[in-house]
Amino acid sequence: MRLRSLGDTGTKVGAIGLGCLVMSRPHEGTARDDGRSVRVVNEALDLGGNLLDTAGLHDAVHHETLLGKAIAGRREEAVVATTSGVALDGPRPRAVRRDGSPAQLREAAEASLRRLDIDVIDLYHLHRIDPAVPLAETWGALAELVQQGKVRWLGLSGATVAQAREAHAIHPVTAVRSELSLWTRDALDGGPDGMVGWCESVGASFIASAPLGRGFLTGTLRAGGLRSGDLRTSDPRFHRTAMEANLAIVDVIREVADRRSVTPAQVAIAWILAQGEQVVPIPGTSDPRYLRENLAAAEVRLTDEDFADLRALPVPVGSGAEP
Ligand SMILES: NC(=O)c1ccc[n+]([C@@H]2O[C@H](COP(=O)([O-])OP(=O)(O)OC[C@H]3O[C@@H](n4cnc5c(N)ncnc54)[C@H](OP(=O)(O)O)[C@@H]3O)[C@@H](O)[C@H]2O)c1
Helix, strand or coil, X not given: CCXXXXXXXXXXXXXXXXXXXXXXXXXXXXXXXXXXXXXXXXXXXXXXXXXXXXXXXXXXXXXXHHHHHHHCCCHHHCEEEEXXXXXECCCCCCCEEECCCHHHHHHHHHHHHHHHCCCCEEEEEECCCCCCCCHHHHHHHHHHHHHCCXXXXXXXXXXXXXXXXXXXXXXXXXXXXEECECCXXXXXXXXXXXXXXXXXXXXXXXXXXXXXXXXXXXXXXXXXXXCCCCHHHHCHHHCHHHHXXXXXXHHHHHHHHHHHCCCHHHHHHHHHHCCCCCEEECXXXXXXXXXXXXXXXXXXXXXXXXXXXXXXXXXXXXXXXXX
């Protein structure tokens, strides 16, 4: 596996990591297979995809406990990323609220350490910024966790460039984790003034979440094929008519893939890798075949013709960006 620097920490990670949230089946609401997920994490480590990304929200008891079990005995090989700053909000399933108060962050970090069964969290992302708490207070509390040796490095998620700058002035932002894919390109907007550009300018990593468009860009989903209760249906791009229209995007990706004798998922990942040396995609999967396919995308080289075709992809229907 090709390596990329994790911010300016001196630590290298595989150029492609692993998103672990799908192991709790949040998209489909289908049955979990923890044994298979543990094998997938171990195979990711075997293949060098060692940035393992989970979250301390929603079903954190499952997400983090499962990842902790999976890396038991291989702690030193893994770079474990998780999140804080979002707390459960009452008994409604999946109801959360932002909470950037220092007390909550301290408590959340302890809970994550316990569930992951590790002594230190490698990369701790502030999942969302709480408008009710000054960022300096929230980020300062996270910096204290670093000073106490409970966390190695800090990351931001769901932040603007201005917020990233403010945080970075207090304590280094090692990484920004945000959605980036062939159908979600906002982080590239503004070139050097956008989020991917800002990361490059300060030597931070950009961790591309949902790089496969939650599965859509792989060409394996069909319009109307999502179960009721699948969380993706809350994204307008996954509404039936939008999905039908958005299959035009998949058609182009598939053409590029056929030309290179690779898969659409590999094209989607290779395109992200080409956006800058600081960018590390974390495709999510609990399927060993998909894992191997995704990590092998590190070797895929796209041509100018491929990039031109991918640049001209239609704007996704349902993204809110249509004219
Ligand atoms: N910052 C944020 O707020 C935020 C938001 C979203 C996601 N994330 C992070 O990003 C990570 C990845 O996102 P994600 O898992 O939501 O979306 P994703 O990586 O874009 O897509 C995952 C989906 O694609 C399927 N898939 C994976 N590889 C495939 C392949 N080669 N061929 C066909 N299908 C394939 C998976 O199916 P199987 O499950 O069957 O393997 C899963 O349903 C998450 O784990 C999370 O850590 C962060």
